[in-house]
Amino acid sequence: MKNVLVVAELKNGLxxxxxxxxxxxxxAAAKLGGQVHALVCGVDDVAxxxxxxxKYGVAVVWTATSPGLKNYxxxxxxxxxxxxxxxxxxxxxxxxxxxxGRDYLPRVAAKIGAGMASDITGLEDIGGKMAFKRPxxxxxxxxxxxxxTDRKVVSVRPTDFDAAQPGAVGGEVKSLDAGVDAAALKxxxxxxxxxxxxxxxxxxARIVVSGGRGTKGPEGYKETVEVLxxxxxxxxxxxxxxxxxxxxxxxxxxGQTGKVVAPELYIALGLSGAIQHxxxxxxxxxxxxxxxxxxAPILKISDYGLVADLFKVVPELIAEIKKIQ
Amino acid sequence: MKILCTAKRxxxxxxxxxxxxxxxxYVKDGVKWVVNPFDEIAVEExxxxxxxxxxxxxxxxxxxxxxxxxxxxxxxMGADRxxxxxxxxxxxxxxxxxxxxxxxxxxxxDLVIMxxxxxxYDAGQAGSMVAELLGWGQASYASKVxxxxxxxxxxxxxxxxxxxxxxxxxxPGIVTADLRLNEPRYASLPSIxxxxxxxxxETSFAELGVDVTPKVKSLKVAEPPARKxxxxxxxxxxxxxxxxxxxxxx
Numbered sequence: 161m162k163n164v165l166v167v168a169e170l171k172n173g174l175x176x177x178x179x180x181x182x183x184x185x186x187x188a189a190a191k192l193g194g195q196v197h198a199l200v201c202g203v204d205d206v207a208x209x210x211x212x213x214x215k216y217g218v219a220v221v222w223t224a225t226s227p228g229l230k231n232y233x234x235x236x237x238x239x240x241x242x243x244x245x246x247x248x249x250x251x252x253x254x255x256x257x258x259x260x261g262r263d264y265l266p267r268v269a270a271k272i273g274a275g276m277a278s279d280i281t282g283l284e285d286i287g288g289k290m291a292f293k294r295p296x297x298x299x300x301x302x303x304x305x306x307x308x309t310d311r312k313v314v315s316v317r318p319t320d321f322d323a324a325q326p327g328a329v330g331g332e333v334k335s336l337d338a339g340v341d342a343a344a345l346k347x348x349x350x351x352x353x354x355x356x357x358x359x360x361x362x363x364x365a366r367i368v369v370s371g372g373r374g375t376k377g378p379e380g381y382k383e384t385v386e387v388l389x390x391x392x393x394x395x396x397x398x399x400x401x402x403x404x405x406x407x408x409x410x411x412x413x414x415g416q417t418g419k420v421v422a423p424e425l426y427i428a429l430g431l432s433g434a435i436q437h438x439x440x441x442x443x444x445x446x447x448x449x450x451x452x453x454x455x456a457p458i459l460k461i462s463d464y465g466l467v468a469d470l471f472k473v474v475p476e477l478i479a480e481i482k483k484i485q
Numbered sequence: 486m487k488i489l490c491t492a493k494r495x496x497x498x499x500x501x502x503x504x505x506x507x508x509x510x511y512v513k514d515g516v517k518w519v520v521n522p523f524d525e526i527a528v529e530e531x532x533x534x535x536x537x538x539x540x541x542x543x544x545x546x547x548x549x550x551x552x553x554x555x556x557x558x559x560x561x562m563g564a565d566r567x568x569x570x571x572x573x574x575x576x577x578x579x580x581x582x583x584x585x586x587x588x589x590x591x592x593x594x595d596l597v598i599m600x601x602x603x604x605x606y607d608a609g610q611a612g613s614m615v616a617e618l619l620g621w622g623q624a625s626y627a628s629k630v631x632x633x634x635x636x637x638x639x640x641x642x643x644x645x646x647x648x649x650x651x652x653x654x655x656x657p658g659i660v661t662a663d664l665r666l667n668e669p670r671y672a673s674l675p676s677i678x679x680x681x682x683x684x685x686x687e688t689s690f691a692e693l694g695v696d697v698t699p700k701v702k703s704l705k706v707a708e709p710p711a712r713k714x715x716x717x718x719x720x721x722x723x724x725x726x727x728x729x730x731x732x733x734x735x
Contacts, residue, residue, distance in 0.1 A: 305703045464715055
């Protein structure tokens, strides 16, 4: 039992957030002297996703296609992951710490009696022990934990591990009977209301433009944050304050209670930088802040700060960017 | 409808915590303690469902004797009684989940509502673990909870990546509360007085027969390296030039 099982996530094919989890799995498997296995659960798109996973240096791709896995449920996916862990002889079961991974993985841990580390951002060695690094208290502190059970469950924060790179196609695809019976499940899928957007997804965008109360209202937000984002082909983000105020949709929120992002470029417009917000974006490679207040905390963590009125800055910024595009 | 909610005692999320000298955890002396904000939302939802459908709201907490203050706070919001699993020191999510599952087995609520995570360790495991231990269905990250007409299930809207998912969960079942489920009420002074007389039962891990040996142990706690402040730029052309030539991100 030295292998590491990565449970993939599907969303119109293989979701990109699965790739950083594979990178973690490779690091862990190297420490354990085992192999990386993957598991794809579902009914539609499973074969294509399994084929894609073969490019990432996975020894075996297990496919679980019980009819009860057609729609995601925590119960069904936990059951499949447990069957997968058994088949893969996995010492570690992991998945990306998305809304889905965070939901079902603790069930796996509870069922197999494993300890679990949530939202890990690094794998280190402390005194010969495998130490899982993770943020706590909204990222104000980092904690390194040891999981004392032989079998371990881990959710991997996708922004903190590089995406696995495709290589030579290899590894075999094997089907797995997870025995998930839809009729026996206590949760039933009703519907999914997708928030449609032409913009890239916030969680894996290369550039994020984000706004706070300084945008003065939904109109001001649109004129500044959204317009600039569209020029840059960026995703848009927001502070909890303006999400709570109803200026923008819920799932645009960046922060510990919203989404954690780590783009190459994060542009913060008219947001002061509450602890809660910084916890969700401090991992960005380059941070730019535009703020009228020279004492705004966001300026203290920004690579480039501009103390100015964002309503004057944004049109000028767009003009300058267009010159170099 | 009998509803069981949880209320963890956590440091006030607005304060800055300091690392303990030996690096094993954080400094707890002088910290202001509050009810975990997500649990507060869970209790509020329990109270709203009770107001609509009748029944009882029981609140469970795990923590030191002082955690009774947090349970009392939820009683002042309107919960009917409390159960405190008295324990000094930390327990991991597994031990907490086993204790909560034992209390649920004893109390037999129709619905359990917990916060989606506690804002101290941010693990977000207990709700799903309790559901698995009991063999129940779960709906985490709830932003809306509606009891079905026949009272046999709840329809829950969940905040997931890229949109909102709606699922039906058979009762008894577990819901975990997300930020936008509701806005918790403030307790009035008379209700704070009344809460002092409401029943609060104390129990322990030993009494519940739950092993507290951790499956997850903290090896080290440290402050993240401070991101160093960068430069202020005088104007937009300079900013764009630096982003293009120096940072090479646009």
